[in-house]
Amino acid sequence: xxxxxxxxxxxxxxxxxxxxxxxxxxxxxxxxxxxxxxxxxxxxxxxxxxxxxxxxxxxxxxxxxxxxxxxxxxxxxxxxxxxxxxxxxxxxxxxxxxxxxxxxxxxxxxxxxxxxxxxxxxxxxxxxxxxxxxxxxxxxxxxxxxxxxxxxxxxxxxxxxxxxxxxxxxxxxxxxxxxxxxxxxxxxxxxxxxxxxxxxxxxxxxxxxxxxxxxxxxxxxxxxxxxxxxxxxxxxxxxxxxxxxxxxxxxxxxxxxxxxxxxxxxxxxxxxxxxxxxxxxxxxxxxxxxxxxxxxxxxxxxxxxxxxxxxxxxxxxxxxxxxxxxxxxxxxxxxxxxxxxxxxxxxxxxxx
Numbered sequence: 001x002x003x004x005x006x007x008x009x010x011x012x013x014x015x016x017x018x019x020x021x022x023x024x025x026x027x028x029x030x031x032x033x034x035x036x037x038x039x040x041x042x043x044x045x046x047x048x049x050x051x052x053x054x055x056x057x058x059x060x061x062x063x064x065x066x067x068x069x070x071x072x073x074x075x076x077x078x079x080x081x082x083x084x085x086x087x088x089x090x091x092x093x094x095x096x097x098x099x100x101x102x103x104x105x106x107x108x109x110x111x112x113x114x115x116x117x118x119x120x121x122x123x124x125x126x127x128x129x130x131x132x133x134x135x136x137x138x139x140x141x142x143x144x145x146x147x148x149x150x151x152x153x154x155x156x157x158x159x160x161x162x163x164x165x166x167x168x169x170x171x172x173x174x175x176x177x178x179x180x181x182x183x184x185x186x187x188x189x190x191x192x193x194x195x196x197x198x199x200x201x202x203x204x205x206x207x208x209x210x211x212x213x214x215x216x217x218x219x220x221x222x223x224x225x226x227x228x229x230x231x232x233x234x235x236x237x238x239x240x241x242x243x244x245x246x247x248x249x250x251x252x253x254x255x256x257x258x259x260x261x262x263x264x265x266x267x268x269x270x271x272x273x274x275x276x277x278x279x280x281x282x283x284x285x286x287x288x289x290x291x292x293x294x295x296x297x298x299x300x301x302x303x304x305x306x307x308x309x310x311x312x313x314x315x316x317x318x319x320x321x322x323x324x325x326x327x328x329x330x331x332x333x334x335x336x337x338x339x340x341x342x343x344x345x346x347x348x349x350x351x352x
Contacts, residue, residue, distance in 0.1 A: 005033040005041060006083055012059035013068070017263025026259045030054050040082035043091040047099050052334050056259040066095075066102045072140030073108060074101035109141040116145050116159055117152070128222040128231070131215045133160035133167060133208075143170035143201075150174060152310060154233050156182075156222060162208055166193070171202040174231055182221035186214055235327050235347055241269040243291060243298035246330055246341045254330065271300075271326040271343070273351050279316045287313045291326065291343070302328060302343035315348055323351040 008029020016022050033054040036042040041063065045054070048062045070078035074097070082094040112134065119132040130149055142159040149157040150172040156179050160167040173179035180197035183204050187195045191214045195204030206214055246269075260266035271291060277299075279289040285308040291300045307313030328343040 004029040005038050008033065009041070009059045009063055009067075009083075012056050012259075012261055013064035015262045018056070018259055018261045019263045023259065023264060026056065026261075030056070030059075030259060033058075038083070039088060039091045040085045040094070043088070043095040044082060044098065047092075047095040052332065056261045060261065065105075066098045069102035069105045070098055072101075073105045073138065074098075105141060108138045109144055112137045112141055112159075113145050113148055116149060120149050120153060120157075128155065128219055128226060128228075130155050130157040131160065131211070131218065132158075133162055133169075133211060135162045137161035139168045139170075142168070143172070143203075146170050146172040148306070151306075154231055158202075158204075158218070160206065160211070165208045167206045167208055167211065169204050169206060171197065171204070173200045173202075175234075176231070177222055177225055179222075181225075182218050185221050186217045189217060191217055233347075235268065237270045237327060238267040239269055240272055242296070243271065243274060243293040243300045244296050246300055246343070248332075248339045248341060251330055251332055251339075251341050255332075266329050268327060268329055268346065271324075271328060273323055274300075274326060276316065276319045276322055276324050276348075279320055281308055281317070284308070287316045287345075289316055289345075291324075300341065300343055301333075302326070302345050304345040307345075312345070312347060316345070319348075319350065324348045325351050 004025065008026040011022055011026050018026055033041060044063055044066055045058065048066060050058055050062050052058070067079035067082070070076055078094055078098055078101070082091060082098065085091045085094060115134050116132045120130050123130055130153060132149070139161040142161050146157045146159040149159070154174055156171065156173040156177050158169050158171040160169040171179050171183065178199040180199055180202045183192070183195040183197050183202040186192050187204070191206065191210050193205040193207065195202065197203055254267060257267070274291040274293060277290040277292050279287055282288045282303070285306045286303055287307045288301070288303045291302055292298070304312055304316060307316065325348065326343070326345060327347040328345050331342050331344055333340050333342045
């Protein structure tokens with residue numbers, strides 16, 4: 001069982017499909033992680049202020065970003081040193097250093113995202129992909145920014161960090177488009193210094209002077225893959241659920257189907273005919289609200305992450321007191337020993 005918690009962490013953070021033996025490794029590794037035997041992981045969870053039972057979410061959104069922050073903007077060996085550390089005092093120093101680098105990474109990411117978003121919003125809306133670039137952009141955050149743009153515009157996206165006439169790029173794709181194949185084709189045409197990837201993610205190095213030709217090549221390859229058809233968002237729903245049915249007992253049963261992640265996505269539910277009671281902006285970019293059932297008076301707190309300025313966020317803020325149908329996932333909210341259920345909003349529409 002030794003190191004199984006680290007195996008689980010790496011499996012989730014590398015977005016390995018959680019099926020078969022991988023799912024078994026992660027399920028058992030999370031149990032080992034919950035025993036808090038690894039000094040480094042325990043300390044990093046404490047520094048990250050996570051007191052919930054370890055989950056795939058903990059690995060992917062609390063531990064992983066902090067460990068990766070060392071390699072992105074700081075010292076690449078910090079993560080390994082922390083995970084193999086058995087001294088409490090040393091682990092605390094390393095964890096705090098990673099926390100500081102993660103905060104720095106967030107600030108750099110926000111700056112690059114703002115500039116990249118401005119380019120994306122000004123780009124041709126009919127183009128089958130987005131390619132944005134900037135001088136001085138930190139190459140350690142461009143993959144994260146590419147993912148954010150892909151989520152916002154639902155198009156394959158490449159983000160290029162330029163330095164001394166050469167660009168380092170990271171790309172993210174949408175279902176149905178093999179971006180890796182498009183990059184490999186561009187490499188064969190002599191448009192890239194280096195490049196590769198798979199269907200959903202790719203990376204490449206390009207001379208700045210070849211960016212226009214590269215963009216044209218990538219667009220043509222993607223259009224051939226899609227036959228020119230527009231890219232449609234598609235949300236698959238597992239089941240309808242009432243607000244009163246979203247209970248901790250149900251969540252406990254659902255969690256037995258986990259761990260959730262790549263290849264084994266969490267269940268998505270449809271809330272029908274719920275009132276959007278009091279939507280509000282929280283933090284810098286999230287929209288929170290409270291849904292209520294007029295008949296049963298059941299209530300459910302919900303949040304749409306990074307929704308400010310998007311169609312989803314605008315709809316939530318503009319429909320106070322109106323009745324909606326909501327696509328969402330349920331999540332555990334533990335506080336002071338009590339457990340309640342919240343919802344993560346993925347899409348909404350006015351109820352018919």
